[in-house]
Amino acid sequence: MSVDSGDGAGASxxxxxxxxxxxxxxxxxxxxDFSMGMDEAxxxxxxxxxxxxxxxxxxxxxYQPSAGAVTxxxxxxxxxxxxxxxxxxxxxxHQVPKPFxxxxxxxxxxxxxxxxxxxxxxxxYERAIDALxxxxxxxxxxxxxxxxxxxxxxxxxxxRALATxxxxxxxxxxxxGLTDSEAxxxxxxxxxxxxxxxxxxxxxxxxxxxxxxVERLICMDAGRIIADGEPQAVMSDPEVVRAYLGxxxx
Amino acid sequence: MTNQIVQGILLGGYYALxxxxxxxxxxxxxxxxxxxxxxxxxxxxxxxxxxxxAQLPLWACFIVAVAVMAVAGxxxxxxxxxxxxxxxxxxxxxxxxxLSMVIENALFxxxxxxxRSLASAIGDLSWxxxxxxxxxxxxxxxxxxxxTAVVLLAGLQLMLSYTxxxxxxxxxxxxxxxxxxxxxxxxxxxxxxxxxxxxTVTIAGMFLGMRATFEPYSGAPQLLFAFEASVIGGAGSLxxxxxGGIILGLAQTCGASLHPLGFLIxxxxxxxxxxxxxxxxxxxxxxxxxxxxxxxxx
Numbered sequence: 001m002s003v004d005s006g007d008g009a010g011a012s013x014x015x016x017x018x019x020x021x022x023x024x025x026x027x028x029x030x031x032x033d034f035s036m037g038m039d040e041a042x043x044x045x046x047x048x049x050x051x052x053x054x055x056x057x058x059x060x061x062x063y064q065p066s067a068g069a070v071t072x073x074x075x076x077x078x079x080x081x082x083x084x085x086x087x088x089x090x091x092x093x094h095q096v097p098k099p100f101x102x103x104x105x106x107x108x109x110x111x112x113x114x115x116x117x118x119x120x121x122x123x124x125y126e127r128a129i130d131a132l133x134x135x136x137x138x139x140x141x142x143x144x145x146x147x148x149x150x151x152x153x154x155x156x157x158x159x160r161a162l163a164t165x166x167x168x169x170x171x172x173x174x175x176x177g178l179t180d181s182e183a184x185x186x187x188x189x190x191x192x193x194x195x196x197x198x199x200x201x202x203x204x205x206x207x208x209x210x211x212x213x214v215e216r217l218i219c220m221d222a223g224r225i226i227a228d229g230e231p232q233a234v235m236s237d238p239e240v241v242r243a244y245l246g247x248x249x250x
Numbered sequence: 251m252t253n254q255i256v257q258g259i260l261l262g263g264y265y266a267l268x269x270x271x272x273x274x275x276x277x278x279x280x281x282x283x284x285x286x287x288x289x290x291x292x293x294x295x296x297x298x299x300x301x302x303x304a305q306l307p308l309w310a311c312f313i314v315a316v317a318v319m320a321v322a323g324x325x326x327x328x329x330x331x332x333x334x335x336x337x338x339x340x341x342x343x344x345x346x347x348x349l350s351m352v353i354e355n356a357l358f359x360x361x362x363x364x365x366r367s368l369a370s371a372i373g374d375l376s377w378x379x380x381x382x383x384x385x386x387x388x389x390x391x392x393x394x395x396x397x398t399a400v401v402l403l404a405g406l407q408l409m410l411s412y413t414x415x416x417x418x419x420x421x422x423x424x425x426x427x428x429x430x431x432x433x434x435x436x437x438x439x440x441x442x443x444x445x446x447x448x449x450t451v452t453i454a455g456m457f458l459g460m461r462a463t464f465e466p467y468s469g470a471p472q473l474l475f476a477f478e479a480s481v482i483g484g485a486g487s488l489x490x491x492x493x494g495g496i497i498l499g500l501a502q503t504c505g506a507s508l509h510p511l512g513f514l515i516x517x518x519x520x521x522x523x524x525x526x527x528x529x530x531x532x533x534x535x536x537x538x539x540x541x542x543x544x545x546x547x548x
Contacts, residue, residue, distance in 0.1 A: 062427065086433035094431075100424040103417070111417040112432035121414075164433050 012038045012073050014059075014090070014168055014199065019068035021054055028054045030223040031068070036216075038073060038167055041200040043210040043231070046220035047243055052203045053095060055220070056170050059201070060092035061085040073167065087117065089167030093160075093174055095203075097153035099145035105156060106132065106141040113163040131163040135189055151182045158189060168199035175209050183209045207235065219243065253386055254503045260388065262479075262499030263396025266492040267457060268472055269479035270403055271450040273491045276480070278423045278443045281331060281342045285350035286476055287469030289448065292353050293319050293455030294368065294464050295361060301371045308371050316452050323448030327441045350469060357466035368459035376460060395457050399495070402450060403488050409446075410488075419443050478521040497524075 015035035021028050028051045036042050044052050057063045059070055061082035069078045072090050082092075100108050106128065113128040114121075132138050135155040140148065148156060154174050161169050171190070175183040183206065190213050193200065204210040210217070210231075217231040221243040227234045234240060272286045283289075293315055300311035330349065334341040369376040375394070379387045410416040418439045421429040426436040458464055458472060475498065483494025498517055505516020 060431065062431075081435075082427070082430040083433050083435045086431060091433075092431055094428070098425055098428045100421045100428070102424060103420060107417060111421050111434070114414045115418065115433040160432055 016070045020066045022066045038199045039197045041214040043214035043217045044203045050220040051223040091161045091166040092170040093157040095172040097157045101146035109159050109163045112160045116165040131159040135159040171202040187212050258500035258503035260392035262496030263399040265479040266495030267399040268454040269476040269491050271447045272476045273480040275447045284346040287473030288350040288353040289451045290455035291469045293452040294459035319448040319452040320445040323445040324441045327444035365463040365465045367463045482524050
């Protein structure tokens with residue numbers, strides 16, 4: 001896996017500008033501007049219904065934005081389907097794990113590896129094993145995916161995303177529903193991804209888990225970004241506090 | 251009685267052969283292809299034309315027909331089914347119905363209502379048989395068809411289990427959107443699956459032409475038998491399709507031995523009984539698949 005050499009300086013960035021997403025009359029995202037270096041780790045927080053998952057879905061290609069553009073490492077990917085974005089190195093995990101049932105854990109990861117930029121079966125195999133190993137799933141590699149428990153399903157989402165050979169991974173509440181010690185194991189895995197130079201965008205409600213990985217926090221509310229920057233500063237921002245506690249911001 | 255059972259099983263091989271494409275397409279793309287029978291008849295006509303008019307040997311006709319039909323499958327998926335699938339679940343089914351109309355009438359316009367057969371191209375094979383101990387005769391052609399069905403179903407199963415495209419097909423069948431998230435182009439995978447389906451349709455069409463006669467409108471009964479066999483076997487399960495074909499074949503031959511009109515009545519009767527049993531006892535639906543899995547695990 002290649003570690004991206006240059007950081008920040010404009011060329012290798014992942015950004016969305018003016019992203020708007022409407023479902024009928026309902027605007028879920030209103031002109032959101034987002035930009036990060038390809039090896040940065042960014043956390044996204046915000047109350048329910050703030051548009052976090054919609055933003056992730058629009059960045060990953062599951063939704064087409066109603067307006068705005070997404071660029072990834074110098075490519076304009078706004079009109080590219082998710083599969084094409086995945087091949088460029090932009091991959092997303094689901095909030096509710098969606099393993100391919102009827103396949104083993106290994107096959108789930110292998111099918112992702114085999115459709116990445118691998119040159120041979122052996123390379124795909126090695127990449128699948130590496131992803132399983134990193135996520136601590138080798139012991140259950142031959143189990144049917146539908147028999148896995150929640151923690152293993154979450155790990156499988158991560159392993160499958162990792163096997164595609166990503167530059168940036170978008171994580172949607174991967175710690176949700178886990179106990180503290182389970183979440184801690186996931187944090188270690190994600191920290192290892194950081195060491196490999198993979199960029200991370202992570203939506204999570206459990207802020208103290210998030211802060212072990214990310215160095216930058218974005219807070220969303222009602223389809224807009226209301227704060228962006230150093231985590232402690234964002235969490236103490238009066239508007240953020242109001243979004244979480246006040247309720248009546250209108 | 252033994253004779254009826256043996257003949258019924260062999261007939262079931264033919265039904266499994268014609269049903270396997272229908273069942274494969276349903277399990278991968280959730281599309282019930284109403285043009286299935288017409289496409290098989292079209293393949294039979296294609297082989298007939300190549301063999302009678304171009305005087306090619308049968309194996310060459312078969313290879314050309316497989317290639318042509320695979321390309322046709324790709325195009326049908328890309329040009330018709332892909333587009334109509336955006337309009338909901340009913341639209342692809344209606345478009346395949348329209349497609350079958352077009353195919354049947356185009357064949358009628360081109361070849362007229364005469365019945366045709368490929369039997370003349372295979373000589374002895376169409377009527378030759380082996381004698382088994384106990385005075386049973388089994389036709390060489392039905393045995394060949396049965397063996398082909400088993401090999402084809404096993405081949406499809408192995409392809410789905412162990413190849414890159416097979417895994418991509420399974421992942422897409424399970425969840426096309428998630429497949430996209432791991433880099434699988436669902437549109438391309440479905441087009442490949444449609445091409446594979448039409449290869450199986452071509453094989454079925456060729457045997458249809460060898461074992462019987464066909465005319466432009468022969469597609470409908472083929473579709474009906476294919477549909478019954480796949481539903482009896484549990485739609486979408488390949489080995490279930492073989493079991494379904496055999497059950498249908500057995501019902502028909504046993505029915506025919508009770509009464510000359512019993513052939514179709516018994517077949518349809520068994521189909522309806524199993525269908526209603528499935529609806530009333532949903533557990534039964536997954537039974538064949540579960541039994542097979544248990545058998546494979548043991």
